[in-house]
Amino acid sequence: MRFPKEGLLxxxxxxxxxxxxxxxxxxxxxxxxxxxxxxCSVSSTLLTNTAKLLTEYGLQDLGYKYVxxxxxxxxxxxxxxxxxxxxxxxxxxxxxxADALHEQGFLFGMYSSAGEMTCARYAGSLDYEENDxxxxxxxxxxxLKYDNCYHMGRFGTPLISFNRFNEMAKALKKTGRSILYSLxxxxxxxxxxxxxxxxxxxxxxxxxxxxxxxxDDLCSCTNAADPACxxxxxHCSVLAIINKVAPYIDRGLPGGWNDLDMLEVGHxxxxxxxxxAHFSMWAALKSPLLLGNDLRAMTxxxxxxxxxxxxxxxxxxxxxxxxxxISRDLDVPVDRHGVGETxxxxxxxxxGDQVVIFLNAADADLDMSASLEDIFIMDGVGTAPQIxxxxxxxxxxxxxxxRMSLHDAQALLDAKDADARRxxxxxxxxxxNATELPYAQGLSRRDPRLFGERIGVVEAGGKISxxxxxxAAKVFRLQSVSGQDTTRKSLLRDEL
Ligand code: GAL
Numbered sequence: 272m273r274f275p276k277e278g279l280l281x282x283x284x285x286x287x288x289x290x291x292x293x294x295x296x297x298x299x300x301x302x303x304x305x306x307x308x309x310x311c312s313v314s315s316t317l318l319t320n321t322a323k324l325l326t327e328y329g330l331q332d333l334g335y336k337y338v339x340x341x342x343x344x345x346x347x348x349x350x351x352x353x354x355x356x357x358x359x360x361x362x363x364x365x366x367x368x369a370d371a372l373h374e375q376g377f378l379f380g381m382y383s384s385a386g387e388m389t390c391a392r393y394a395g396s397l398d399y400e401e402n403d404x405x406x407x408x409x410x411x412x413x414x415l416k417y418d419n420c421y422h423m424g425r426f427g428t429p430l431i432s433f434n435r436f437n438e439m440a441k442a443l444k445k446t447g448r449s450i451l452y453s454l455x456x457x458x459x460x461x462x463x464x465x466x467x468x469x470x471x472x473x474x475x476x477x478x479x480x481x482x483x484x485x486x487d488d489l490c491s492c493t494n495a496a497d498p499a500c501x502x503x504x505x506h507c508s509v510l511a512i513i514n515k516v517a518p519y520i521d522r523g524l525p526g527g528w529n530d531l532d533m534l535e536v537g538h539x540x541x542x543x544x545x546x547x548a549h550f551s552m553w554a555a556l557k558s559p560l561l562l563g564n565d566l567r568a569m570t571x572x573x574x575x576x577x578x579x580x581x582x583x584x585x586x587x588x589x590x591x592x593x594x595x596x597i598s599r600d601l602d603v604p605v606d607r608h609g610v611g612e613t614x615x616x617x618x619x620x621x622x623g624d625q626v627v628i629f630l631n632a633a634d635a636d637l638d639m640s641a642s643l644e645d646i647f648i649m650d651g652v653g654t655a656p657q658i659x660x661x662x663x664x665x666x667x668x669x670x671x672x673x674r675m676s677l678h679d680a681q682a683l684l685d686a687k688d689a690d691a692r693r694x695x696x697x698x699x700x701x702x703x704n705a706t707e708l709p710y711a712q713g714l715s716r717r718d719p720r721l722f723g724e725r726i727g728v729v730e731a732g733g734k735i736s737x738x739x740x741x742x743a744a745k746v747f748r749l750q751s752v753s754g755q756d757t758t759r760k761s762l763l764r765d766e767l
Contacts, residue, residue, distance in 0.1 A: 293444070295451045296471035297525045298587040298710070300414070300559045302337030302380065304533050307479075307563030311343035311391055314360045315368045322375045324566040327692045328574060328683060331376060332704040333583055335562060337414050337451070338372050339380030342391040352402050354383075354394060369411030380414030380451070381407055385435050386421035395421055396439065404442035404450075412450060415443065417470075419456035432460035433469070440469040453530065453559070457503035463519045467527035472559050475519075476512045477503035479532035481540030483549065483742050484510040484612075484632050507532070509541075509549045510612070510632050516556060517596050523557045525591040530559050537564030537573035541742075547668060548630060548744035550576050554586035555618065555626055555746070557593040571680035579674055580703040581667040582746065584721040585626055587710040594618035594626060597641070597648055605635035613739075615641045617649075622714055625657070625749040631739040639745070640736035643729065646749070659731045660753035667746040669724025675700070723748060 303321055305313055322338050325331045344365075346357040356365045369379040383403060384395040396403040396417075407415060417439055419426075425435045436454055443450045454466050454473040466473030477490050490507035507515075512531050523529045531553050536546045553560060562577060594616040605611045611633020618626055627646050629639040643662070647655035668674065675683075679700060686692045696702040703713070703720040713721050729735050729749070737745045 291440070291452070291467065291469055291471060291527055293449065293452070293471070293526075295449060295526070296528060296559075298589070298591065299523075299528045299557050300337055300451060300453070300472065301334040301561070301583075301586075302339055302378070302414075302559075303335060303562040303566070304339040304341055304380070304416070305563075306341035307481075307533050307535060307538065308565045310341075313340055313343055315363065315371070318368055319371050319375070321566050322372055322377050323689075325377070326375060327689045328566070328569075328578070329692075329696045329702055329704075330562075330578060332706045333578055333580060334587060334705045334710070335560070336376075337378045337380045337561070339382070339414060339416060339561060340368075341382045341416065342389050342418070343393055344382070345393050347394050348399075352399060354396075354399075354403055354406050365406075365410040365412070369413075373411065378413035378451075379411065380416060380453075381410075381412045382416045382418065383439075384418035384420050385439060385456070386419065387423055388421040390418055390420035392421075397421075397423060397425075397435070400438040400442040401445065404439060404446050407443075407450065408446035408448040412448075414451040414453065415439070416453045416455055419459065426456075426460055429460045429462075429465055432456060432462065433465045436466075437469050455530075458515065459503060463522045463529060467522060467524065470527060472528045472530040474530045474532060476515045476532060477507045478505040479512060479535060480506045480508065481535045481538045482506075482508045483541050483545040484508050486511070509535070509545070509552070513552055513556070513614075513630075517599075520556055520593040520595065523591070523593050525589075528557055528559060529593070531556060532558075533561045533563040534577070535563060536576050537562075537569055543572050543576075544740050544743035546573070546576050548742065550579075551582055551585075551628060551667075551744045551746045552616075552630065554582045555594045555616065555628060557586060557591065560586055569684060571677045571684060574684060575675045575677055575680040578680075579668070580705075581665075581673040581721050581723040581748070583705075584710050584714060585620070585667070585746075585748075587705075588620045588714065589711040590619060590621035592618055594628060595649060597645055603633050603637060605633045605637070611635065611637075613637060613639060615639070615645065617641070617646045619649075620714075620748070621711070622717075623751060625662075627735060627747045627749060629737055629739050629745040631741060631743055634741055636738060636740045638736060639739050640734050642734035643732065646735075657751070660751050661731055662729045662749040663725055663752045664727050664729055664735060665723040665748040665750060666726045667723035667748055669726060671724045673703070673720045673723055675702070722750070728752060 386395040458475040487506035614630040616628040
């Protein structure tokens, strides 16, 4: 049966998942936010110096273009009720910060709370929405992260929270300036059911912390459907956040995304494999990718994770669909350590390729596998046409192919100045530049820098197997080698 085009639109809007229509975040936003490392130690120099390093390390040209200032930037309100920037931290005011970042080719993000105060007890925007939105627009702000502290009891049902956050959505719109709107109410009041109608992203959990899988009582609330789940908390591990978003990852669509919180890569609390798994899952789950590390003290290992263009290309894929979890095993025996948890995730990409992730959250190295029947289960239980094709398997963390070597990453970090870094990236490495070749184009041209390392072929009806280290992810991109474009083929089949 075929939907007429209009029928499809009606179906989408009736189910309430149509994304906010401000033209922004057609792919998840990327950038840097100071909170995870610097907390309240913010200043205009921190932002502009970080922006400079984002440029020099080639990260701006990989898509990290929002520089987002978090809490603790104001010194209260003036007699007219207007927010005032702290002049010690921002001596020339916020407009000057925006100008400086714009000159460097970045977009400027700011922070407030839909509460009487922000979480660090600075002035919040509740009941000052129009005033504050106008200040942000006047200063040249391009992005607002909008938190949930001190909400004066105005929460408890989806409608109450929606109304509170919608006041700022309306105020931002009224300014006429294009401002990406990023909700931070920690998954409260089923934000995944309404966030997409007013905002470009919405946090789905309490605050992340720098641990891969360690449970913590401060992040006890992991099930949004649990009526006792009123305080999403902090200290949420990477695994806790992945498990929390799993039931509603389909809510992310071009224009509005589930936000899994800022990245921890580079803080030092996880192993290299854990950080690779964290970054891969955030990318493939279509979370905003906001770096949270101190770029002045970055290791080669961290740089070579956050700059993997083949992983970022999953995040920025124009099809805009997150991976789905196709299996979760909670009882994997791991020798004397008891049992552990593994997942297989899979999802379609714009060009008909398929991404497959083996996530091993258990405390031992394990063999994992998935058949083509499992991998394409969303296209038909045992009947997906893709099962009958041969697929080239590309390892997106493969050491040849697209990934920067640790040696090159160290050389880039050690280069003497901005010019040396630029010429190293351009001349020596021919490094991917998404400003010059946006991901959608690079993917459609099959630019090899976005496709990792080809490691083999899985034949029709076969399966993929891999040894996955403890707390790690194997990330594969499957490319049909049967000479068929699967997207086209399934479209044709539906049309018959
Ligand atoms: C939390 C938020 C963090 C950070 C912090 C600032 O509520 O989840 O990401 O913004 O407030 O105080």
